[in-house]
Amino acid sequence: MSFSKALLKNTFNAGRRSYATSVAKFTGAKNAEGKYTVTLIEGDGIGIEISKSVKDIYSAAKVPIQWEPVDVTPQLVNGKTTLPKEAIESVFKNKVALKGPLATPIGKGHVSLNLTLRRTFNLFANVRPCKSIVGYKTPYDDVDTVLIRENTEGEYSGIEHTIVPGVVQSIKLITKPASERVIRYAFEYAKSVKKPHILVVHKASIMKLSDGLFVNTAKEVAKEYPGITLDFELIDNTCLKLTTDPTQYSNVVMVMPNLYGDIMSDLSSGLIGGLGLTPSGNMGDNVSIFEAVHGSAPDISGKNLANPTALLLSSCMMLRHMELNSYADKIENAVLKTIASGPENRTKDLKGNAGTDSFTKKIIENL
Secondary structure (H helix, E strand, O other): OOHHHHHHHHHHHHHHHOOOOOOOOOOOOEOOOOOEEEEEEOOOOOHHHHHHHHHHHHHHOOOOEEEEEOOOOOEEEOOEEEOOHHHHHHHHHHOEEEEOOOOOOOOOOOOOHHHHHHHHOOEEEEEEEEEOOOOOOOOOOOOEEEEEEEOOOEHHHOOEEEEEOOEEEEOOEOOHHHHHHHHHHHHHHHHHHOOOEEEEEEOOOOOOOHHHHHHHHHHHHHOOOOOOEEEEEEHHHHHHHHHHOHHHHOOOEEEEOHHHHHHHHHHHHHHHOOHHHOOOEEEEOOOEEEEOOOOOOOOOOOOOOOOOHHHHHHHHHHHHHOOOHHHHHHHHHHHHHHHHOOHHHOEHHHOOOEOHHHHHHHHHHHO
């Protein structure tokens, strides 16, 4: 069997195993001290600093969590990027992880570490809420969007080959099982956050079979959710409308294939001030990983300039997933209050004068 056919077969089977899955539920248990153990992937560059900020704030807020730090330095096994066994076992055991930014080693044959994590733990849905922060002015007011991205296939399936020198083919893989899984998750998520409107973003006008399958699957799933409105929109139209007036999407949960979701989620982040303010969660059948989606910023690493907001807000998503809602509310409110209090308490990327340490200290005061 050729490489492409083997990958197609394995990808389809992975989706088929989870065909009936709706929403990933946290099933972790407390330890003898009454705390949940959470895997912590501190990351590279500024990851160490912003992870320390999270740990300090959690300690001050007395969150019942015990961190289990792991090393995810990649290994090449038979030419394939893999994660250390200890890290994989930790995530599967704890069911949930918090991840700082990772930098993929250059020139050593490794594929993206973020992609490797998603494949290793079958993290099929990326959830990206973007909401304006009161007191921090951007060109857009009252942004409140939620985007759910299919995380495992599409153009990012990695099925590429050279036909002849100078001619390369890349296969866009869309399967019904994976499409149904993420679309059903979007409907369940919409119910949970009381946004009674699903918008499928696509380009089925051109990619009639692949995006067409995604669209038709959404129509089938929608029959099970009569209380939720289903609409469809071409991605270029969504981009135009979102940057013209994002309030049109305030009561909508957008769901879309992988590549579109990658682009649109960053676009949405730009409406509220950038990736440094944007939380993110990657949901699987049994495992969920919450992460800061910005880069590792090695140029400011160790200089007390990093903004931990994205990782902190991602950790609040994690706490809500674990049904520790009161702690999530407490920390999120302290973060937002700190940002709204003025430039003296904001980090440099937010047009402020505070360092990572003083920003963290102010959040702790605001707890």
